[in-house]
Amino acid sequence: MSAELPRIVIAGGGLAGLSLALALKQALSDGVEVTMYDPALGRDPHADKRAYAIGAAARRMLEALRIWDGVADAAQPIHDMVITDSRLQDPVRPSFLTFAGEVEAGRPLAHMIAGGDLTAALVEACRGAGVSLKATGVESFSPDPAGIDVAAGGRTERACLLVAADGARSRLRELAGIAWISWPYRQSAIVATIRHARDHEGRAVEHFLPSGPFAILPLKPETAPDGSRLYRSSIVWSERSEAVPHLLESHPEDLLAELERRFGLQLGALSFETGPQAFPLSFGVARRFTAERLALLGDAAHVIHPIAGQGLNLGLHDAAALAEIVVEALRLGRDPGAADVLEEYERARRADITAMGLVTDGLNRLFSNDILPIRLIRDLGLGLVDRMPALKSFFIREAAGLGRGTAPRLLRGEAL
Known part of the structure; x- marks a missing residue:
């Protein structure tokens, strides 16, 4: 390739960064050089056992990137969702709100x-498309009006744009002097994969409990060596942070008993497939999503409560928006790292991220308490929504990422 080709450097090989890299190379092919740096690229991507919810709009994006067909067999569709609101000791958990799982036919x-599974598919596709993958991190950068020098792996390369996709504790965001607005939730999320005796039938459940939401998310069943079906679900158990160390250090049988109190016995006997891990929860958003020759992507730009399962989907929306803006700029002969181009990205993402952050923050504060008047009001509200099909449809489309104004082309399933 000619050294004069525009180069875009992406620091961080998570799902959002990989999707951006693939989108750029598929759209522009040999018209752009894309280099990705992340030490994790030297490890087996299948080691990541975390499960993610992929909304309908994000699925359209993966289809447009020609990734979905390769991972669809491993993906579990969510056919319906049930929301309850109760205390832990309540003998019955009434369902206040249910959602059918289809946003469109099929x-x-x-x-x-x-x-x-998704990371491995994206890494393979990026390699095939010609993305240069480097298993090392970006050390520093120096922008100027004509470009940006990026130091990584003991060498410096010239680029027109650096994308910081290096997570919530983004070092590049700090080096760029971009302020981070955040507050802790005093909650931690305990995540694990659970095996259960009976089929979940594709149902997701969100129990709102005073200490925080407890989500049961269906996973694709596996086949045991004897031919039997292994039914599995992912849990996201939000708990008061001060209680989490005691829970995780308790005897496995005691921890399983606490899990059963929250999970319920509707799916039969439970066991841990993967050991539980805990992550502190917080809200965070960058005061700006861009700096000179720099754009923030995914968790480097925003972190929200997992109550609605929208964290990854927001990051993929970032990637779709930035890819479209960069591709259009290069096709028109514009500099993709210029201030006016980066301002388009800032405008495209600010409202959506702010709205989703406020919604998830408000929902967590509304439901993570045991104040009786508030419980009565919120349960009344859930019941009213459940009886209003048009309003339910609106919420379903919002959760699926299909109702957020003019979406980028990738989120509409259109190639760039």
């Missing part, structure tokens, strides 16, 4: 998929 609200 299109479920979301799919659950293992992060390792």
Whole structure:
């Protein structure tokens, strides 16, 4: 390739960064050089056992990137969702709100998929498309009006744009001097994969409990060596942070008993397929999503509560928006790292991210308490929504990522 070709450097090989890299190369082919740096690229992507909810709009994007067909067999569609609101000791958990899982004919609200499967597919596709993958991190950068020098792996390369996709504790965001607005939730998320005796039938359940939401998310069943079906679900158990160390350090049988109190016995006997891990929860958003020759992507730009399962989907929306803006700029002969181009990205993402952050923050504060008047009001509201098909349809489309104004082309299933 000619050294004069525009180069875009992406720091961070997570799902959003990989999707951006693939979108750029598929759209522009030999018209752009894309280099990705992340030490994790030297490890087996299948080691990531976390499960993610992929909304309908994000699925359209993966279809447009020609990724979905390769991972669809490992993805579990969510056919319906049930929301309850109760105390832990309540003998019955009434269902206040239910959602049918289809947003369009044959299109479920979301799919659950293992992060390792999706990462591996994106890495392979990026290699095939000509993305240069480097298993090292970006050390520093120096922008100027004509470009940006990026130091990584003991060498410096010239680029027109650096994308910081290096996570919530983004070092590049700090080096760029971009302020981070955040507050802790005093909650931690305990995540694990659970095996259960009976089929979940593609149903997701969200129990709103005073200590935080407890989500049961269906995973694709596996086949045991004896031919039997292994039914599985992912849990996201939000708990008060001060209680989490005691829970995780308790005897496995005691921890399983606490899990059963929250999970319920509707799916039969439970066991841990993967050991539980805990992550502190917080809200965070960058004051700006861009700096000179730099754009923030995914968790480097925003972190929200997992109550609606929208964290990854927001990151994929970032990637779709930035890819479209960069591709259009290069096709028109514009500089993709110029201030006016990056301002388009800022405008495209600010409202959506702000709205989703406020919604998830408000829902968590509304439901993570045991104040009786508030409980009565919120349960009344859930019941009213359940009886209003048009309003339910609106919420379903919002959760699927299909109702957010003019979406980028990739989220509409259109190639760039």
